[in-house]
Amino acid sequence: MRSISAVGILMVIASSVMPWIEGSILGGLPDPGSAWAAFFVGIVGGMAWLARWKKLPAVVSIIALGVCSLSLTHLALKSPVLASLVDEHRQYVYMTNFSTRFLAPNLGVEPAFKVELATNTLADRLSAALHFVGPGWWTCLAGSLIIFLGCLADRWKQSLWWGGVTLLVILLGQGILHLESFRALDLLGRGESALSEGRFEEAARYYGEAQKTNSQLGNSDQICLRLGEASVRPGVPLNAYGRFYLADYYARQESFESAVSEYLLAFRDAPPVLRKIIRRRIAWSYVNLGFERYENEEIGQAVSLWEKALDVDPEQIQVLYLLSRAYFDQARFEQGIVMGRRFLTRSRNRLLNADVQANLGDGYWKLNDFDRARGAYEKSMRLDAKGNFRVIKSLGGT
Numbered sequence: 001m002r003s004i005s006a007v008g009i010l011m012v013i014a015s016s017v018m019p020w021i022e023g024s025i026l027g028g029l030p031d032p033g034s035a036w037a038a039f040f041v042g043i044v045g046g047m048a049w050l051a052r053w054k055k056l057p058a059v060v061s062i063i064a065l066g067v068c069s070l071s072l073t074h075l076a077l078k079s080p081v082l083a084s085l086v087d088e089h090r091q092y093v094y095m096t097n098f099s100t101r102f103l104a105p106n107l108g109v110e111p112a113f114k115v116e117l118a119t120n121t122l123a124d125r126l127s128a129a130l131h132f133v134g135p136g137w138w139t140c141l142a143g144s145l146i147i148f149l150g151c152l153a154d155r156w157k158q159s160l161w162w163g164g165v166t167l168l169v170i171l172l173g174q175g176i177l178h179l180e181s182f183r184a185l186d187l188l189g190r191g192e193s194a195l196s197e198g199r200f201e202e203a204a205r206y207y208g209e210a211q212k213t214n215s216q217l218g219n220s221d222q223i224c225l226r227l228g229e230a231s232v233r234p235g236v237p238l239n240a241y242g243r244f245y246l247a248d249y250y251a252r253q254e255s256f257e258s259a260v261s262e263y264l265l266a267f268r269d270a271p272p273v274l275r276k277i278i279r280r281r282i283a284w285s286y287v288n289l290g291f292e293r294y295e296n297e298e299i300g301q302a303v304s305l306w307e308k309a310l311d312v313d314p315e316q317i318q319v320l321y322l323l324s325r326a327y328f329d330q331a332r333f334e335q336g337i338v339m340g341r342r343f344l345t346r347s348r349n350r351l352l353n354a355d356v357q358a359n360l361g362d363g364y365w366k367l368n369d370f371d372r373a374r375g376a377y378e379k380s381m382r383l384d385a386k387g388n389f390r391v392i393k394s395l396g397g398t
Contacts, residue, residue: 004147005150008144009046009049009143011140012042013046015137015139016042017136020071022132022135023088023132025092025317026317026347028134029134038067041060045057045147057150058147058148061145062170064143064147065141065144069174070177075132078216082129082132083119083216083220083221088317091317092349092352098321098322102325103355122185184210190206191204191206194206207230218273219273219276224277225248227245228245228246244266244270244277247263247266250262251281259281260289263282267279279313280313282309283310287318287322290302290303290322294322299329299330302322302326306326307319317346321339321343323336324336327339328359331366333363333366333367340356340360343356354384357376360372360376361374361377
């Protein structure tokens with residue numbers, strides 16, 4: 001059974017060179033803390049395996065499991081990265097819908113595709129964080145379980161004892177590490193109760209304390225909206241948060257022009273954290289307005305709005321994708337190719353990249369550069385060989 005444990009140890013070590021967090025478009029993100037922890041734990045496990053220590057491998061397996069759980073809970077409860085990952089996923093969904101609606105079929109089916117990722121509750125955050133864990137996390141998790149299975153097969157009573165003790169210590173340690181996060185969630189809950197009962201000033205105080213206590217909540221749209229909702233009352237002048245809340249209401253009603261006007265008013269007096277969120281919201285409003293114009297075949301106005309979105313928030317990578325096609329529709333083939341290439345330098349999503357490669361092929365074809373057109377179509381087919389009818393048709397013409 002030592003061979004089973006050896007496989008698990010090697011998997012834990014291998015996980016340290018894999019991405020532990022993976023965005024929907026940009027791909028793997030560095031998580032050096034988890035990677036180094038997995039490497040150290042794997043090396044200790046390897047030494048224990050070589051020395052034939054009977055007790056230590058079970059402890060090592062639970063510690064590796066603890067590295068996985070700490071990585072997940074940190075992303076769900078503390079890391080400000082979660083908000084950007086959720087927005088990135090939303091952009092991915094938007095681009096997928098755009099391609100499905102306006103282009104010939106050129107997208108495969110992604111397993112376990114989620115349209116919306118909520119972050120309102122603790123369960124929502126854990127679910128969203130789990131969606132973004134990368135191959136490193138899964139490899140370490142599988143490796144830790146395999147090590148423990150090998151230990152159980154060898155000495156199950158001893159392994160259960162030492163593994164159980166280690167698990168209790170890890171759970172206690174992680175609970176202490178997340179005390180501030182739990183306190184922030186408690187403050188958030190109190191704010192929700194006060195708001196529902198009409199105690200607006202008290203609710204605003206709770207929300208403000210939660211925002212200061214936890215960096216993730218401090219950078220979240222949710223807290224800013226709640227602060228705005230608590231400040232919107234008859235006879236009370238609208239502050240930046242109140243205008244942000246009003247702008248969000250207009251956006252949810254798909255009155256995006258009114259939303260932009262309110263976002264701009266909120267931006268003037270907004271603190272830095274809210275300004276960053278407002279920039280993203282303004283860009284999204286321009287994206288949605290552009291979609292409406294594009295749908296009505298008003299391509300020039302759509303392009304103008306999408307260019308504004310990119311100026312406001314350069315992190316809206318979806319705009320590069322949209323412009324790569326909209327410029328083509330305007331016969332601005334060189335500019336469409338430039339936008340497509342910019343998108344490809346940032347995106348690691350095979351399905352989206354396949355679609356953009358097809359756009360490049362269309363642009364090259366219009367420029368009579370048939371060799372490059374064929375090369376782009378072939379790259380698209382390699383990236384997305386399932387149901388890529390658009391490229392199959394195009395390759396037949398090249």
